[in-house]
Amino acid sequence: MDLQPVLDGIVAALAPLAGAEGKVADYIPALACISPQHLGLALRTCEGAASQAGEGAQPFSVQSISKVFTLTLAMRHLDERELWQRIGVEPSGTAFNSLVQLEFEGGKPRNPFINAGAIAVADRLVSVYGQAGAKAALLALVSDLCGEPVVFDEAVAASEAATGFRNMAMCNFMKGFGQIDNAVEAVLDVYFHQCALRMSCVQLARALGYLCRDGAHPLRGSEQVVSERQARRINALMLTCGTYDAAGEFAYRIGLPCKSGVGGGIVAVMPDRLTLAVWSPPLDEAGNSLLGQVALEQFVSRTGLSVF
Amino acid sequence: MDLQPVLDGIVAALAPLAGAEGKVADYIPALACISPQHLGLALRTCEGAASQAGEGAQPFSVQSISKVFTLTLAMRHLDERELWQRIGVEPSGTAFNSLVQLEFEGGKPRNPFINAGAIAVADRLVSVYGQAGAKAALLALVSDLCGEPVVFDEAVAASEAATGFRNMAMCNFMKGFGQIDNAVEAVLDVYFHQCALRMSCVQLARALGYLCRDGAHPLRGSEQVVSERQARRINALMLTCGTYDAAGEFAYRIGLPCKSGVGGGIVAVMPDRLTLAVWSPPLDEAGNSLLGQVALEQFVSRTGLSVF
Amino acid sequence: MDLQPVLDGIVAALAPLAGAEGKVADYIPALACISPQHLGLALRTCEGAASQAGEGAQPFSVQSISKVFTLTLAMRHLDERELWQRIGVEPSGTAFNSLVQLEFEGGKPRNPFINAGAIAVADRLVSVYGQAGAKAALLALVSDLCGEPVVFDEAVAASEAATGFRNMAMCNFMKGFGQIDNAVEAVLDVYFHQCALRMSCVQLARALGYLCRDGAHPLRGSEQVVSERQARRINALMLTCGTYDAAGEFAYRIGLPCKSGVGGGIVAVMPDRLTLAVWSPPLDEAGNSLLGQVALEQFVSRTGLSVF
């Protein structure tokens, strides 16, 4: 099945709607000034065939999509027991930045894809690599998966740090429960940088190719980024927890493991077939790209792809 | 792949552990007196090949597994908008019988597989069929799917009714929010009866065969029980919400859509391949069969099956 | 100090505002049809001097003010330990009809003045007196304190029963936690009747006279309704828990133990001085009489009375 016409058809159908509804994330200036009319798609199959449409090659702030990369790093360096001792694998049933669940559950975040969970993963990475090392390791991993250099947008990272009171609250709260080993500043420095990764849909579809290839490196197939079993588990976490408090809605309507970011990007994985990335900045109330979801719905409807 | 040896191997491996850990549901006498040592498995492929092992043919109280059947009935008779107006599709992040979420969200249950959601579905069915009609329609559907008569265990239904204070609380609570149209007694009569369906693993694997067959009737393939799209959506709901507050754990460890009941049964679906049912009464703290989960883990490990 | 001019002055000042703001309770027809313009005050000193102004002699539905009488009955017949085993003495920090706190605290209501707590008190009374006996004992107590017959408004009681889904939810919820001994129907019959007591400000000020007289009977001073210590404790509970989730505001602005009802009545106690009752049906968002609070503020401002 040639998927280029599918992507082109989606862009043709949705371009007139770009920017019409939803609200671009505005909690930091660097995100608030993005045009709501951007629309990009890109996919890459297991076999390495790549397609893109619209602004698929335009880099943007991947924000929470980076949580998949940091989880991957953590899974590569920590055994299962160690990793999941301080982070759960359950949907939270609350907003991505809620502290209520933390208070009721002893400071243990429900999963690695809510902010608190990603901060806990960052703490694990600081323990393994140190503060500077964790940032370097993340860039190295993502650049290697892309086959080209990927960098942090330092202006975005600085802006996140300057306004990230709720994330500071969360990290201190977990630390108060004894769930964070390193200094709050070091952990959040890593966290704020990971949020500031700047990538295009093309790069995301390529870099996260190991999730549709049973863990195999997207560019060097004989090398495992993670094991087959780990790749499946990351996909499972994306499906149950990857899109904030709308994971059920995504599973129901789209039926693919997805991870979204407030920059307006969403990555979806169809195991053994392809990885797909979409980008449209305006968000719905749950914090997921509004038109991105429509694009994914049209994609699964036109291709019949679904894990179910 | 011949799956009979897989089932036999699982029974051989787990039989020595049957009843060793966990706790049989004891909130009603009819469940409390079940031997913790029962162990049964059964599966049926899309093509109709059936296997079973242990006490796969022994009937037991399916309890919440019946929520899949009542949701199916509701989907057949209500349009999407009407059905989901009063019931969500998100994981709850709380115990299956929590009232907290209802209070914070205006009496709208998070999904059709927590108790509150199933009670809301029962209310929809009473509106469509009447009280007696809803029970009759449920038996008719399940019997037709099984190809043999299925009945309610009236002693269990009476026992549920006599002790179901929390379910009465939930139904009254939702009614206070204007989310229940019919009399509380009528709605709960249907709900308590559906919990009292008595079926074996063999029957469950057969009856829920439409979920691995894109909605096609398990015995009459040219007939759709629900549409392909609806079957996928039921599977999605099972994966994100089917096992109480352990759906993430199930997705992570087992990777198949599952629905459990406190009778100790669990049904799992591998789309386009098979439907599988396991039964072992002792439960873990989340209310899911302890050995049932181990059996499912062994099954996916031995067969490599997973939606991810 | 002659208090008649104080009451007259308050009525003169507030009469023009009667009915202008707030919202009459409308969850049952019998309350919804009350004119918002009623305004009544009455007080009775420790020495037995009585004053009234406006519609002080007009009976109305006392609703939750009755919780003081049922608590008094329970304190007379149960020892402290027995009584407080299932009911707390802390402010709830949530709305009067919330179920959240019950779920987190094992079905034990925070205090006897939120609905759940009053239902728990009613259960204790049914255990002591039986269902019919509890209602009879309540009428006997209140009539004796008033020195004239007081009755239930059966239409209000029936209306409460017909629409009291949330109270039914609460009672079943507590029963599910094992915190209610008697049948839900019997307990709620007592509760719905107590809410339907019909009394005037004059009667309330007289009947609750024992709270400003260290427990001494308002009409027969040598007889204790409750002990001095018990009277103080009821006053303490009124101050910390008597006005739903606005007890802090009342303590701060008015500085007297108060108990309010959604019929628009509020009773206030100045120990060793007087008991005061006000009535104005329109309520604020917390469920307390809007003008009733203003009347109490003016009263304490003009008299300088305060427990603080």
Added chain:
Amino acid sequence: MDLQPVLDGIVAALAPLAGAEGKVADYIPALACISPQHLGLALRTCEGAASQAGEGAQPFSVQSISKVFTLTLAMRHLDERELWQRIGVEPSGTAFNSLVQLEFEGGKPRNPFINAGAIAVADRLVSVYGQAGAKAALLALVSDLCGEPVVFDEAVAASEAATGFRNMAMCNFMKGFGQIDNAVEAVLDVYFHQCALRMSCVQLARALGYLCRDGAHPLRGSEQVVSERQARRINALMLTCGTYDAAGEFAYRIGLPCKSGVGGGIVAVMPDRLTLAVWSPPLDEAGNSLLGQVALEQFVSRTGLSVF
């Protein structure tokens, strides 16, 4: 009534129990190393008569009792509307350091005596005085009220700062809601210092003498520390919110406005009569001095004092 024998009698009765039950606060070393056997009492009447017993003259860390002083400072310099815009006056119904309420109520603390509320008060003081100025103004006020210099225990303040992750979480959380105007570090510096005030029971009973004297300065009666109305309101807040999630229990059992600290001190006020301070380090589960409460109960029982 000569109160010296009352204090002596309480010390005689309780000294044998000192240190037997409860747990000294151990979250910072400076508190953890305090002997659990300290026991002190002191009171001062409206007329200026002072009594003490046991270690009444021994200074200790007043911790949260200081929240009364900072609230007093804020009331002196801000009008009512300005002060209560960001802080409520209701009991919280939760632990003193809970973040749940903040999340549900937009970052506005329920009252000035829970930690979040005191941090919000500190923010107001920093706006009025600046960071250094706020600390200086607090010392000046307390020293003036005592008639002798009072200082911060800098070791305790440093220790609070080094381990105060939950307070840092709270302050950042409120700042994220736009409820804190100044830098988190400045606000917490003031807050951690106020917790580290070091005073004896004798000093506390003297300094808080304005609360039993309708606001009049304890040493210079013609001068108002706060107005009569403000003094009553502080007393009201102490009664409804001064002892964490045990305010109802205190009102019920003791019947006086009280403010406690985790250093083991409790101050109680009987308006128009006296201010009383007790000190015994071991705490109950709510964080209030265990023996301190017993001492207060004995005091009110022996003297018959109560606001109710």
